[in-house]
Amino acid sequence: MAACSGKKTEKIILKTEDDVAKALAEYTADLSRRFIKEKGSFTVVLSGGTLIDTMRYLTESPYKESVEWSKWSIFWLDERVVPKTSDDSNYKLAMDGFLSKVPIPEANILAIDDTKSKPSDAADDYEARLKDWVDKKILPLSSDNFPKHDLMLLGMGPDGHVASLFPNRTQQFETQRWVTFILDSPKPPPPRITYTFPVINAASEIAMVVTGAELADAVKNVLGTPNSTLPAAKVRPEGLLTWFLDQPAASGL
Numbered sequence: 001m002a003a004c005s006g007k008k009t010e011k012i013i014l015k016t017e018d019d020v021a022k023a024l025a026e027y028t029a030d031l032s033r034r035f036i037k038e039k040g041s042f043t044v045v046l047s048g049g050t051l052i053d054t055m056r057y058l059t060e061s062p063y064k065e066s067v068e069w070s071k072w073s074i075f076w077l078d079e080r081v082v083p084k085t086s087d088d089s090n091y092k093l094a095m096d097g098f099l100s101k102v103p104i105p106e107a108n109i110l111a112i113d114d115t116k117s118k119p120s121d122a123a124d125d126y127e128a129r130l131k132d133w134v135d136k137k138i139l140p141l142s143s144d145n146f147p148k149h150d151l152m153l154l155g156m157g158p159d160g161h162v163a164s165l166f167p168n169r170t171q172q173f174e175t176q177r178w179v180t181f182i183l184d185s186p187k188p189p190p191p192r193i194t195y196t197f198p199v200i201n202a203a204s205e206i207a208m209v210v211t212g213a214e215l216a217d218a219v220k221n222v223l224g225t226p227n228s229t230l231p232a233a234k235v236r237p238e239g240l241l242t243w244f245l246d247q248p249a250a251s252g253l
């Protein structure tokens with residue numbers, strides 16, 4: 001556990017992906033209640049990939065009616081530099097599978113500007129708009145002056161990447177920027193923008209949601225190897241890190 005331990009790391013291993021989906025809905029709804037009670041809002045950062053499908057129970061009873069959706073704001077951990085209508089778009093994935101099913105106000109959704117076709121411009125623009133949200137006090141700053149989100153929901157790839165921070169790519173070492181870009185992502189499509197580790201680790205809560213046997217080796221590397229060098233081992237939030245695993249993903253532990 002040492003390799004990925006933040007101030008506090010928890011590991012929840014459940015039998016099936018469906019059990020993980022149910023536990024994730026309960027965890028997210030609990031945090032929503034807690035943060036809204038404490039500070040009147042809830043800022044949530046989404047990944048692409050299978051995560052959106054694993055969030056499916058949040059769009060159903062009892063959560064659909066009980067969660068205070070109007071207090072949520074939505075951000076993306078990473079986004080592909082493609083039109084929002086493209087099947088490769090993380091915005092489209094989240095819109096189709098989650099955002100179209102719950103009443104989060106459109107003004108609270110910070111999506112990529114897909115008129116910026118150059119990844120560096122798209123990253124600069126997203127970072128500038130994050131700065132506006134900090135200026136408007138929607139997002140606080142961490143002690144290191146990075147934007148602090150309440151909850152980040154992360155997936156992990158079989159190569160141990162999180163967000164678009166890949167092994168053998170330099171973006172994982174960024175220490176200054178809030179949002180950076182990559183032109184040669186090993187996972188297609190190649191051009192993307194991504195939050196950096198200082199922003200990820202400024203979060204109050206991070207859930208690593210990892211299901212399926214194809215992730216077992218990466219899980220074993222990150223959670224079972226001291227000093228793992230995979231990007232996922234660099235996830236060490238200021239707050240609590242909770243790993244949600246199904247048994248196939250946890251089978252190497």
Ligand SMILES: O=C(O)[C@H](O)[C@@H](O)[C@H](O)[C@H](O)COP(=O)(O)O
Nearest residue numbers: 047048049050051155156157163
């Ligand atoms: O845009 C992306 O590609 C994702 O944000 C990416 O970081 C994803 O979370 C992981 O690749 C895990 O993907 P799976 O959940 O599909 O394994």
